[in-house]
Amino acid sequence: MSIEDLANGAAVFALPLRNRFRNTDIRYGAVFQGTTGWGEFAPFPEYPDDVAGRWLAGALEQAFGQWPTPIRTQIPINAIIPIVDAVTTEQLVREAIAQGMTTIKVKVNDAQVSNSQADIERVAIIRRELDAHKVEGAIRIDVNAGWTVDQAKEQLPLLNEAARGLDYVEQPCRTFDELRDLKNVTLSWQAPVRIAVDESIRQAASLEVDAIREVADVVIVKSLPLGGVQRALGIIDAIGLPVVVSGSLDTSIGLAGGLQLAGCAPQLAGACGLGTGSLFAHDIVDTPLIPQDGILTVGRTSPNTELLDQASPSDEVVAEWRERIVRAWFASAHELVTEQVREAVLS
Numbered sequence: 001m002s003i004e005d006l007a008n009g010a011a012v013f014a015l016p017l018r019n020r021f022r023n024t025d026i027r028y029g030a031v032f033q034g035t036t037g038w039g040e041f042a043p044f045p046e047y048p049d050d051v052a053g054r055w056l057a058g059a060l061e062q063a064f065g066q067w068p069t070p071i072r073t074q075i076p077i078n079a080i081i082p083i084v085d086a087v088t089t090e091q092l093v094r095e096a097i098a099q100g101m102t103t104i105k106v107k108v109n110d111a112q113v114s115n116s117q118a119d120i121e122r123v124a125i126i127r128r129e130l131d132a133h134k135v136e137g138a139i140r141i142d143v144n145a146g147w148t149v150d151q152a153k154e155q156l157p158l159l160n161e162a163a164r165g166l167d168y169v170e171q172p173c174r175t176f177d178e179l180r181d182l183k184n185v186t187l188s189w190q191a192p193v194r195i196a197v198d199e200s201i202r203q204a205a206s207l208e209v210d211a212i213r214e215v216a217d218v219v220i221v222k223s224l225p226l227g228g229v230q231r232a233l234g235i236i237d238a239i240g241l242p243v244v245v246s247g248s249l250d251t252s253i254g255l256a257g258g259l260q261l262a263g264c265a266p267q268l269a270g271a272c273g274l275g276t277g278s279l280f281a282h283d284i285v286d287t288p289l290i291p292q293d294g295i296l297t298v299g300r301t302s303p304n305t306e307l308l309d310q311a312s313p314s315d316e317v318v319a320e321w322r323e324r325i326v327r328a329w330f331a332s333a334h335e336l337v338t339e340q341v342r343e344a345v346l347s
Contacts, residue, residue: 001347002345002346004326006345010032012318013028013308013312014026014027015281017280020083022044028042028317029042031251032063034062034064039060039061040224040254040257041325041328042248042250043324051332052324052328053329054225055224056328057228057341058225060341061227061337062253062254064340074298075259075263077275078140078244078272079099081093081106082107083119084122086118089106090129093129097135099275099290101271102137103137105139105142106126109155116158138270139163139167140170141166142169142170142171143172145171152173152182156186168217169195170220171220183195196219196244200215200216202225213240213241218241218243218244219243220243220245221236221243221265222246224258229264230338233265244268245273246274249276251283252284252287252301253301253302255277255296258274259274262274274289282311284304285302286304286307287301
């Protein structure tokens with residue numbers, strides 16, 4: 001087999017989302033079967049080939065590699081609320097509560113579809129719904145590195161008040177200098193808001209451990225975008241801070257890798273962001289990974305071939321994704337995978 005053979009055998013999918021997320025209504029990606037299971041390759045369209053190579057390394061580990069034995073098999077899950085209108089926010093929070101989730105993460109700061117006042121209103125709605133259902137829930141916000149320091153200083157206290165105390169703010173600013181400035185400001189508050197970092201790890205050319213420890217209270221770690229479970233565990237060990245394992249808008253195939261990572265992580269900082277299965281209108285497995293009683297169980301899953309066929313996009317899109325697999329391999333994945341995986345791919 002060659003990487004070209006693997007790519008040509010990959011099944012490409014196009015799955016509709018229930019609500020617009022990351023400025024898209026359709027999630028594209030590819031899955032393929034290896035000797036140990038199914039892997040999912042679905043880097044977002046804007047990512048260059050070397051970054052996509054990390055995702056491919058994670059997918060290849062899923063399909064051909066070995067995962068460590070988990071120390072826990074039941075993973076608490078947080079709900080995720082996209083940037084939607086107030087009525088839809090209320091509906092999604094009620095669904096999350098019905099599924100047993102008591103930690104809610106809400107996206108904020110998308111200038112195309114929201115504004116600061118709308119974000120505050122949506123956070124307040126979440127708190128009201130939790131109260132109405134007598135749930136002592138935690139609210140997290142995810143800014144995706146979208147604030148300047150001045151915006152963060154202005155918006156964070158208002159959102160914190162609306163939540164009656166945020167669990168944490170995820171990646172409020174992009175640079176370490178900005179995060180450091182914000183951290184110093186929040187430490188002067190009577191009840192400082194914890195800062196979590198995601199892009200500072202996932203999109204970094206190199207891991208800046210000291211800088212991360214200086215600005216972060218929590219680290220957000222994702223299996224596939226970091227090159228797989230083993231590589232992500234190495235990052236967790238190097239940083240040494242409490243961890244929330246999150247997904248990357250994966251299907252239930254990809255979510256299995258995140259669940260394995262959450263099962264192996266030494267110290268979880270609360271519920272994990274692996275409830276994104278509920279964001280899909282359709283999945284490619286018989287039983288989508290949707291939390292029950294706020295929990296998902298560690299374990300692999302396989303696609304239903306009929307559902308996979310139904311999710312197949314145009315021949316042109318299929319060809320583009322198969323070519324992307326090959327480019328990602330040569331750009332970086334071939335250097336990131338273990339020798340066992342490399343031999344399996346090239347045998």
